[in-house]
Amino acid sequence: MTPPARHVLVLGGTTEARLLAEALAADPAYEVTTSLAGRVAAPRLPSGRVRIGGFGGAEGLAAWLRAESVHALVDATHPFAAAVSANAAAAAHATGVPLLVLCRSGWEPVPGDRWHHAASLDEAAALLPDLGTRVLLTTGRNDLSPFAGQDRLPRLDALWFLARSVDPPPVPLPANVEVLLDRGPFTVERERALLRERRIDVLVTKDSGGAATAPKLTAARDLGLPVLLVRRPALPAGVARTSHLSGALAWLAERT
Numbered sequence: 001m002t003p004p005a006r007h008v009l010v011l012g013g014t015t016e017a018r019l020l021a022e023a024l025a026a027d028p029a030y031e032v033t034t035s036l037a038g039r040v041a042a043p044r045l046p047s048g049r050v051r052i053g054g055f056g057g058a059e060g061l062a063a064w065l066r067a068e069s070v071h072a073l074v075d076a077t078h079p080f081a082a083a084v085s086a087n088a089a090a091a092a093h094a095t096g097v098p099l100l101v102l103c104r105s106g107w108e109p110v111p112g113d114r115w116h117h118a119a120s121l122d123e124a125a126a127l128l129p130d131l132g133t134r135v136l137l138t139t140g141r142n143d144l145s146p147f148a149g150q151d152r153l154p155r156l157d158a159l160w161f162l163a164r165s166v167d168p169p170p171v172p173l174p175a176n177v178e179v180l181l182d183r184g185p186f187t188v189e190r191e192r193a194l195l196r197e198r199r200i201d202v203l204v205t206k207d208s209g210g211a212a213t214a215p216k217l218t219a220a221r222d223l224g225l226p227v228l229l230v231r232r233p234a235l236p237a238g239v240a241r242t243s244h245l246s247g248a249l250a251w252l253a254e255r256t
């Protein structure tokens with residue numbers, strides 16, 4: 001007799017999560033639900049079931065895991081989505097549901113890169129005025145406020161920002177800003193043209209990793225521009241992790 005399909009909850013919002021959901025939806029051994037935060041107006045929907053919106057903290061997530069008889073939880077959220085990852089670890093601990101973090105590796109510099117690192121967005125904002133005056137800011141719509149200088153960091157008000165995001169960002173914004181609504185993947189040629197046309201002299205990005213948004217780093221290297229990279233927050237301790245889809249599928253096969 002065929003065993004019943006095992007319910008896997010994928011915490012999503014990333015390419016990795018979509019690819020995992022696609023693989024699981026194609027396998028009758030699994031029933032997959034992907035959870036999205038609901039931040040993007042028109043998200044790319046994954047295969048399988050989809051639920052949208054917060055759970056109400058770690059307790060809400062734990063209740064959902066129990067109510068929906070979830071066999072395994074995969075946290076495939078963005079490396080900078082630290083709150084939901086902490087909730088996932090706490091909910092897995094509370095319910096005994098096995099948890100895997102599927103998180104792409106960070107970017108590695110190659111010869112020719114002029115990278116500067118910041119431990120946080122606030123630190124990046126403080127360092128930025130020493131690196132350039134015309135900034136391509138790709139930290140995402142919810143991470144622009146640290147660059148709104150005003151009384152806190154008045155030197156930022158002398159800079160010009162091209163802020164690229166998928167959806168329009170909320171205020172506060174930098175004093176001199178143009179918002180460019182666009183969604184990756186991008187090509188190196190297009191990124192190089194953007195940097196040249198807008199006379200960008202410094203790029204600010206989070207160390208998100210992955211191929212879809214890496215061409216901006218190649219383009220900055222080609223043009224000899226400095227890049228200010230914000231380091232990732234730490235993942236919850238003691239949680240199994242993989243950076244590859246194959247690793248996630250092998251982990252699930254062992255546990256479900």
Ligand SMILES: NC(=O)c1ccc[n+]([C@@H]2O[C@H](COP(=O)([O-])OP(=O)(O)OC[C@H]3O[C@@H](n4cnc5c(N)ncnc54)[C@H](OP(=O)(O)O)[C@@H]3O)[C@@H](O)[C@H]2O)c1
Nearest residue numbers: 012013035036037054055056057077078080081082083084
């Ligand atoms: N941060 C980034 O740079 C970034 C970039 C690209 C994509 N994303 C994606 O966008 C989403 C939100 O990112 P964030 O940095 O705002 O997250 P966050 O700060 O870690 O999470 C804040 C709250 O949003 C809810 N939430 C987040 N991800 C969720 C999910 N996949 N399903 C259901 N609820 C979720 C949770 O609410 P409750 O406590 O109510 O459950 C969580 O406590 C994530 O799913 C992430 O994968 C983030």
